[in-house]
Amino acid sequence: MSIEIQHLNKTFNQFAVLKDINLQVPKGELVALLGPSGCGKTTLLRIIAGLEVPDSGLILFHGEDTTSRHVRDRQVGFVFQHYALFRHLTVFENVAFGLRVRPRKLRPSNAEIRAKVHDLLYLVQMRELAERYPNQLSGGQRQRVALIRALAVEPKVLLLDEPFGALDTNVRKELRRWLRHLHDTMHVTSVFVTHDQEEAMEVADRVVVMNEGHIEQIGTPEELYENAANPFVYRFLGSVNLFHGRVQTGHIRLGDLDVKFHEHAEVHQAPIVAYVRPHELEISREADQNTMAATVSNIYMLGSTVRLELVQVSNSEIIEVELTKEQYRLLKLHKGEQVFVKPRKMRLFMENNRAN
């Protein structure tokens, strides 16, 4: 079922949490709402679920106005960050809950419920844990129970609020992959909230980047990464180096650096910021007109990659560079050594843009 959100507004105590949100989630897609904490992403998710009421705006499920429909009748599956399992019920009864509370006419027989719950438990490889209570499970297991509990009622839409937020890194990675796999087999329209850009990029078909109650950009992970619409999105999707400079009729001067620039050829003497990702910087020992001098101040070995912290000679600002192990070995870098840095690629935003 597709979801459409039109001109949605929500205020809490005169504080605008959501400002004129417009969003479309096509049927069967897995969409991530990504943003820093307090950007309104969870509120948006809760409004889609019907757990929160918007001040104005429309929510359409499959083209049908659902705005004032009760949670119970929306047929959404909701997964909470802290699992929200029924701790007085066994794993089996937790998963069966949604089927057991159905009105008698729609309720499946006990045998059908048992078969269905066992199928779902099998799906998450937890069949032998059916009789356990939630407090006897690990965090990852609890979240999997919460997920299949939501899926047991065959929801039209699956909503997940920071589903892996409370888990440790390894379990989180495993569950992410598992969620992606599950979505590929079940094709239920899903929206999940996260503040972790890596999680959003890895799992989602499309990512909605939110900030301070509005949507900054919507796109596939690749589109966002390669073509960030504004500085906020660029910075939110990974670490970044900033170089302040000026545009001068077809050229940009960034410290020692002089780059040809055709986009804003008519602009004279305007401040500009260049955004360069750490892995888009090259290091060499020879200077040319496209390099800037810097001193190696720190070297961090991070497994497969090496992160360098350099200090620019001209203005002593810090630059972060990421190299592969191989590149690092060939360069034979030492702390305190002077090198020359050259951006392979950069993204330019005029300073008068919201340079946030």
Added chain:
Amino acid sequence: MVTLTKRYSVLPGFSLALGLTLLYLSLIVLIPLSTVFLKTATMSWGDFWSTISNARVVASYRLTFGASLLAAIINLVFGLLVAWVLVRYSFWGKRILDALVDLPFALPTAVAGIALTAIYSSHGWVGRYLEPLGFKVAFTPWGIVVALTFIGLPFVVRTVQPILQEAEIEVEEAAVSLGANRWQTFTLVILPNLWPALLTGFALAFARGLGEYGSVVFIAGNMPMVSEITPLLIITKLEQYDYQGATAIAVVMLVVSFTLLFLINSLQWWSSRRHH
């Protein structure tokens, strides 16, 4: 179960603490109560049996246990309601209402008894409207139930309140999103988590009702066979210097109360052990 094996703990002193606990309980509870049994033991079996099975005494047991049970059940329902309102909603005067709940603890029971009698007697504020409807409260067993309900109110509220406070709203939201209606959410999700606390509050209110004397004697009318509670009979016997008779009845009260409380506690322990 108390295990005497030593376990590592950041706060040492298990044996000292247990020793003090036993000494304290002996001085305050066990030794005074044991004298009740010792005094009774000076009676012959025949005397003992005829004292405790006297028709007037048996009627008083029925009244005391019945009225306490009824009052505890009323408190179970309305105490939960009060706790719910105090935890879940915010409104003007909530703090005052919250403080009001403890009042039955603080008020001298005789004051409560006199006040309730004044209100529920045939000319009182409430009694004058109830009596034309054929419902007499003061000087009947119903008066006893009213007094015991008043006395026992704080127990259920105060035991349930903290549990409700820490209950996750998300669990209820999960139930509703899975299609549960309000009644199902309440009975299948909220209530099971409250059971242990509700039972504790119920047991405390019930026990308090069994022993209550001060407030009841004013409103009860104290008619033999009708509205005479067991504690009053004990006092009457004491006033007649029948110490053995008084302790004999006290022994019955003690044994039955202890058995009931022990059963309720076991039930509470069993229901909380399952998922905590």
